[in-house]
Each structure stands twice: as C-alpha cells, then as structure tokens.
Amino acid sequence: xxxxxxxxxxxxxxxxxxPLRRRGWDVLILTGHAGRERIGAALAAGAAGWVSKSSGAxxxxxxxxxLAAGETVGNPRExxxxxxxxxxxCARAREECAHRSDATERLARLSPREHEVLEWLAxxxxxxxxxxxxxxxxxxxxxxxxAILTKLDxxxxxxxxxxxxxxxxxxxxx
Numbered sequence: 471x472x473x474x475x476x477x478x479x480x481x482x483x484x485x486x487x488x489p490l491r492r493r494g495w496d497v498l499i500l501t502g503h504a505g506r507e508r509i510g511a512a513l514a515a516g517a518a519g520w521v522s523k524s525s526g527a528x529x530x531x532x533x534x535x536x537l538a539a540g541e542t543v544g545n546p547r548e549x550x551x552x553x554x555x556x557x558x559x560c561a562r563a564r565e566e567c568a569h570r571s572d573a574t575e576r577l578a579r580l581s582p583r584e585h586e587v588l589e590w591l592a593x594x595x596x597x598x599x600x601x602x603x604x605x606x607x608x609x610x611x612x613x614x615x616x617a618i619l620t621k622l623d624x625x626x627x628x629x630x631x632x633x634x635x636x637x638x639x640x641x642x643x644x
Contacts (some may be wrong), residue, residue, distance in 0.1 A: 487515035510556025519543025
C-alpha cells in the first residue's frame with residue numbers, strides 16, 4: 471500500500487498505518503512536506519519506509535520494488551531516529567497536557583471572585599485598579615490575592631498568572 475500522509479481535511483495518513491498493517495498490508499509512506507514527527511509516527515505504527523514526493527519517480531519505483539522483495543526500505547538508523555523524534559514529541563505533549571490539567575485542577579479551588587481577580591492580574595492590572603473597578607477596598611483585593619496564591623500553591627502573582635494562562639491554553643485546545 472502506498473499511503474500519503476497528507477490526506478486533506480485534517481486527516482493524517484499515519485493514523486491509517488496500524489489498521490492497514492493489522493489487515494496484512496505492507497505500507498510505504500509517500501509525503502511531500504511532513505515533519506519528522508509525522509513520518510516517525512507512521513514508522514512507529516508499522517510503515518515499512520517512506521519516500522519524499524520530491525525524490526522523483528525512480529526513487530519511488532525503487533522503494534516499491536524493495537518493499538515487494540521483502541527488504542527494508544530506507545536506512546534503519548534513520549527510521550530509529552524518526553521514531554525517536556515522534557516519541558519525544560509525544561512525551562513533550564503528555565507532559566504539557568499534565569501541566570495544563572494540573573493548572574485547571576488548581577484553578578477549580580478558587581471562588582468566582584478570585585477567578586475574576588486572577589484574570590485581571592494575568593492581564594496586567596494592579597491591585598489598586600482592581601479594587602476601584604470592583605468597588606472594594608485595596609485591603610480586600612490584597613486579601614483575595616493572598617487567598618489565590620495560597621489556593622494555587624504559588625509564591626507570586628506572576629506564578630499565579632502562569633497557572634491561569636496554562637489552564638486557559640488547555641481549555642482552548644480542548
């Protein structure tokens with residue numbers, strides 16, 4: 471099976487490699503511009519190799535004949551490097567997701583007013599301006615800021631704003 475990674479409409483040919491392999495197909499990836507991680511994903515899923523669309527018809531025919539003869543298509547070390555790049559990208563994504571999930575859980579500890587105060591702090595507003603806008607005393611806003619720092623288990627307003635931003639990125643990506 472010759473499979474293009476770019477299938478259009480946001481579909482990725484790498485997602486089809488494992489199901490095709492389970493059905494007994496040998497899969498050769500054809501790609502014009504896929505990044506190392508996407509090629510690595512296809513190889514990790516069981517693709518026998520890959521060919522760049524820019525490499526020309528002779529290279530493609532050679533790769534197909536090599537695969538049909540049961541031989542390895544491409545350099546096994548390069549395959550390992552590409553698979554490692556994919557696995558590293560997956561690990562970074564899992565770590566980032568865990569950080570964002572943790573941020574979301576920590577923000578759930580805040581009251582609705584504390585959420586508002588934190589959002590305004592994250593946008594760069596000073597405590598005095600927040601007090602004026604909310605029609606409360608500066609002491610009240612400072613007490614809310616201390617409560618926010620305690621509930622988020624952070625030591626500064628900057629760190630609290632970072633938690634807020636991570637959680638916001640997580641909810642936007644979901």
